[in-house]
Amino acid sequence: MKIYSILFALIFTINLTSQNDSIRRSNESKFLKKKLIIPSILTGAAFLLTKSDFEISLQNKLQKRLNNNFSTKIDGYTRYAPILQMYTADLLGAEAKNHWFDQSRNMALSLLITKYTTAVFKGIIVKERPNLQNNNAFPSGHTSAAFASATVLYEEFKDTSPLLAYSGYIFASSTAYLRMANNAHWFSDVLAGAALGIAITKLVYHFDYLFDWNPFKNNEGLIVLPSFTNQTVGLTGILRF
Template sequence: MLKSLLFRLVLVISLGSATLPAVAQVPLATPADTTLNKYQTPAGAAKKAWYKGKLVRASLVPALLITYGAITAQGNAGINRETRTFVRQQFRPVSTRFDDALLLAPYAELGLVALAGVESRSDRINTLLVIAKAEAIMLASVFAVKSLSGETRPNGSDNLSFPSGHTAQAFLAASIVHTEFRDKSQWYGVGAYTIATSVAALRMINDKHWQSDVVAGAGFGILSAHLAYLTHRNRWGRQPRLLRETSFSPTYVPGGGMGLGLVWRPRR
C-alpha cells in the first residue's frame, strides 16, 4: 500500500513538472559607466557640419552687419545720404556729449548686476580677462579699418568715419552683459543692447557718422566679444592656468628659520 502511494506521488510530480514551461534565464544588463562615458562621443555619431560650428554661429550676425556697412558705405550707395537727410529733418542739429557718457554704460550695468548678487556665467577674474581680450581685438580691428578705409565723416571733421568706434565699444560691452547673464534673464541683455543702440543713434544725430558706420561698428563690437569668449582657455569656475600649475609649501631652512617653497609645473 505504501509503495503504491509513493509511486503515484512520484508520477504526479513528474507529470506536473513536464507541463510547466521552462523559465528563460535572462542575464541582468550591466549598467553603463556614466562616469567614463559621459563625455565620450557615441560610436558612429556623425560629426557636425562646418557651418554648424561655434565659430560660424558666433560670427554670422556680426559678419552680416559688417558686410552691410561696407556695401552701403558713402562712396558705394546713396542710402547714407538719404538716412542723414531723414535724421536731420527729425532732429535739430545738436552737439551733445551724451553719447560719450553712454559709451561704457553697459559695463556699469554689468557691475551693478554683479553687486546685486546675480551670479554671472563666469567668475570675476575670467570676466575681466575676457573683457581685456575683447577690447584689444576691437581696438586693433576698428582702428586698422578706419585707417585703411579713409571714410570722411558727415560733418567733414576727419577721414576716420568707418566704422564707428563708439558703437563698436557699446555693442562689445552689451554683448558681454548678454553672455554673462542670459541664463538668468534675457532682460539684462535687452537693456544693454538698448543702451548700445542709443549710442549708435546719437552718433548719427550728432552728425559724426553715417548709418553704414554704426551698423558696421555694431558688427565689430559683437564679433570682438564672441572671439574673446571662443578663444578663452580658462573656462568658468576654473582657476587661471598659472595658479593651477603653481603650488606653495612651507620649508625649513637649515640653521634655523622658516621659508616658503614655490613649485611651478609648466605644461605644453
C-alpha cells in the same frame, strides 16, 4: 593572439579618439559660424550701404529733423553703460556665467581688440565723416565699443537673467543713434562698428579657455572694479559679506 588583440584595441581607441576630436572640432566650427551670423549680416549691409544714396538721404533727413544743431556728449558714456550694469549685477549677487575676474578679463580683451581693430580699419577705409571733420568715419569707434561691452553683458547673463543680458544692447543702439544724431557718423559706419564689437567679443568668449587663469577664484567676497576719475583710470577693491 593576445598581442594582436591589444594592438587592435589600441588602434580602435586611437581611431575613435581621432573621430571624436574631429566631430568636436566640426561642432565647434559650426557653433562659431552660428555665433558670427549676425555680425556677418551687419558687415555685408555696411559695405553695401556705405556712400550710397540711401545712406546720404537718411543722414540728411535725420539732421533736418534735428534742425542741424543737435550736439551731445552722452554717447561717450552710454557706450560703457553695460560695464556698469555687469558690475552692479555682480555686487547685487546676480548669477553670472563667469567669476568677476573672468568677466573683467573678457571685457578688457574684447574692448582692447575692438579698439585697435577699429583703428586699423579706419586707416584702411578712408571715409569722410558727415560733419567733414576728418576721414576716419568707418567704422564707428563709439559704436564698436558699445556693442563689445553689451555683448560681454549678454554672454554673462543670457542663461540666468535674459532681460539684463539684452538690456545692454539698448545702450549700444542708443550710442549708434547718437553718433548719427551728432552728425559724426553715417549709418554704415555704425553698422560696421556694431558688427566688429559683436564679432570680436564672440571670438573672445569662444576661445576664453585659452586664458583660463584666475588668482581670485577662492576669494569670492572680493571684487575689484575699474574706476574712472578726472580722466584717470584705477582699481577699486570691494569686500562683499
